[in-house]
Amino acid sequence: MLNAPTPDLLARFAAIVGPAHALTDDAATEPYRTEWRDRFPGKTPLVLRPGTREEVSQILALANEHRVAIVPQSGNTGLVGGQVPDQSGTEIVLSLDRLTKIRAVDAEGYSMTVEAGAILADVQAAAEAAGRLFPLSLGSEGSCRIGGNVSTNAGGTAVLAYGNMRELVLGLEVVLADGRIWEGLGSLRKDNTGYDLKQLFIGGEGTLGVVTAVVLKLFPRPKGEAAAFAAVADPAAALALFNLARDRAGHELTGFELMPRIGMDFTLKHLAGTRDPLAEPSPWYVLIEIASGHSDEAARATMEDVLGTAFEAGVVSDAAIAQSLADRKAFWHIRHGMSEAQKPEGGSIKHDVSVPIARVPEFLAEAIAAVEAMVPGCRPVPFGHLGDGNIHFNVSQPIGADKEAYLARWSEMNHVVHGIVGRYHGSISAEHGIGRLKRDELPAVKGEVAMAMMRSIKQALDPNGILNPGKVV
Amino acid sequence: MLNAPTPDLLARFAAIVGPAHALTDDAATEPYRTEWRDRFPGKTPLVLRPGTREEVSQILALANEHRVAIVPQSGNTGLVGGQVPDQSGTEIVLSLDRLTKIRAVDAEGYSMTVEAGAILADVQAAAEAAGRLFPLSLGSEGSCRIGGNVSTNAGGTAVLAYGNMRELVLGLEVVLADGRIWEGLGSLRKDNTGYDLKQLFIGGEGTLGVVTAVVLKLFPRPKGEAAAFAAVADPAAALALFNLARDRAGHELTGFELMPRIGMDFTLKHLAGTRDPLAEPSPWYVLIEIASGHSDEAARATMEDVLGTAFEAGVVSDAAIAQSLADRKAFWHIRHGMSEAQKPEGGSIKHDVSVPIARVPEFLAEAIAAVEAMVPGCRPVPFGHLGDGNIHFNVSQPIGADKEAYLARWSEMNHVVHGIVGRYHGSISAEHGIGRLKRDELPAVKGEVAMAMMRSIKQALDPNGILNPGKVV
16 A cells, blocks of 8 residues: 655655755646646646656655655656656656766767656767767657656657667666666677566556666668658558568668548648648658668669659559658658647547558558547548558547537547457557556456566566556556 | 476376377487587476477466476577476476477568477578568577577577567567466567566576467568678777778678687688688688668679778778679688587687677787686687677687596686676676576676566566576576
């Protein structure tokens, strides 16, 4: 059983970080106890902003001793309520936002060591300054922090070529539930000395330990890039184009994003500075990115080869290749704006799902039919990382419908869509994690054996259950 | 406490698989209780060869109920004694060698599902037949089995471009210590639904569960390849060449292997059909492989660009580019024969270590000096995957020395070399795992916090300690 912290205990927690970094008044704690979608408003008696890992260690040791709940938080950009306290007012928020140091960049060793609070965009920039690439890239990169990227096993648009965050981590420094510090900051490419403990904390959503620093893998910067916007008739054609592109570009295919016409309509209507890259509308689009180890010309030649072959095969009906960096940015702006452009269209019910790549077209047909049957007039806007089988299956409300009434059917629609996902052996959370939002759905999709294993691991690493209670397991 | 199985219990185990697949006599069990280096001769009352995962499940349930030790075994090619029973004669061997089915190859989804007993070379061939690449490649690929590759997180020569086995696994089917079957055979590229349980069994060396089937990642086959044998003055020059090659070839650099002249001498002397690819001897060599998504010509052009730049920079003194598939095979034959060619030279004390890539030259200088000081006249033959920081630091006995007396100093020399590895924050087991061989060394290199975590995970998943006792933790 967890305890509500007494005023005396709160004072002891605050003393660890000093009064300037222990926030208690409502205005000061507000950015830490609510999140940007405002779906999980929480309460907290205290936000702690430690400045060293030793302070993190002292906080957890004290919390563990007194059975007080701790909610670790990094950039607070999560989408499943994993990073905010509940409504009880008894959970203390532990923010990593002062641990922002880039400790070291080892260009020759293709690695860098950063603290959990470093902002992703700053990490990318530090790698670039050393002539290297840190490939993780996602919409919130300007404010999300690396500790959260680790704890949620972040995905994004570069997974196809470089993998999820899990594949980008070489080592971790973690404070365990009882305050012990695990020094796992290795930078080795190969190390088979016992169980790979870091894997537990990657995607652990802060329920097994608090990540305080990370060693990241770096890559050579591509010498050239090409991007194209291609019109395809349907998701099956998009899949054919994907297979063709992978076959002809191999490792050089670094992005493959699917978008429907309605998403393009919303974007052109609501997002400033966008224009349609193609002359005629098409039911579906693909944004393709190719990187070359040699030059822009080489990347472009590969792109032309891919598109030329696709035209001949009748897979693509039209395409525009970016002629400049500005064009490339404009293409990505459309893709990155696809979520935001749905907001002015009223309520949007969201699903972050994946299915085996080859089954994306079938899945889309079935899921679209199912939600249209459930809410006649609703407007599905499925888009995302076709190359990973990961579709953000968002569904906008019917035109003129009541927003609140529509959003009240969120769980019902999730249930329908996730049921289809299950039949395709897919995932109900491809990128965003479980957090609080999907915790109740987890047992049905994982099965009893997996749930029992998860609970036994949670018990092994956090026997008092102080870390992020009510999340994941 | 574990129990010695009674004759009655042995009969019950045998009945699960049937008499034809329950081996008891010495000649029949011999291939399962000894390993090829003959360093860990073991005893066993029974070898079980189940034909289905349900039989594996029944075996573990019975063993767990009666607290009988089970040693899971796959291809029996391991180098650290992890796959063979001890001398007590109470441990039952559970061989996966009848579970050899390739269940499915999904070319469009870039994945395949295979049983744990499938031989690696057969898996590679099945992928190739579907026009895809399964990149894991190692010396024992003709006899090692995929379950062992998973359980030891196998490395090999393609790690630089494709990662270790861990990066190649999408899903697992595992029988837990108490016989429950975990159905984790997903083929999703992205799935953030709870803890990533498969990571525990990858590299778990059969101490946490028995892997019975695996979903593997497949890749496009390269359209072209080029290989070169280059002469370099020293490991520092090899490192400079690596950085230059990675910079100019990026993702296309798929192999980078370091070899010393003495290894070449041994190979030319003892391995049939080898010849020196270069006219003049050099103190060190690098075997470089480049793959292209386009053509052999493109791969060759990149290779020429890399080597041309390296010549101009004074990093390489001579090089031969393979003119044919036969040449390429001949280059790799030298590299793959490097271990075998050491045998006729007498005793060889081996180390499977890694250090941060940028520190390989310093490490080699220090380690070579240390072993030469310890055993004057000994002949270090360090070779391996420079691109991963992974060096097989083998040391042949002095010419004419007594083999047994030399090999008696195995632990002493390991201690010296591993001490240096530790100072470089390296790994004492980069590829081969811990097994029985390095179990006693593990606490010193991992530290108490990591050891405590490992023990708590072992306790959580195998509370009676029946799985592979005496290995790893």
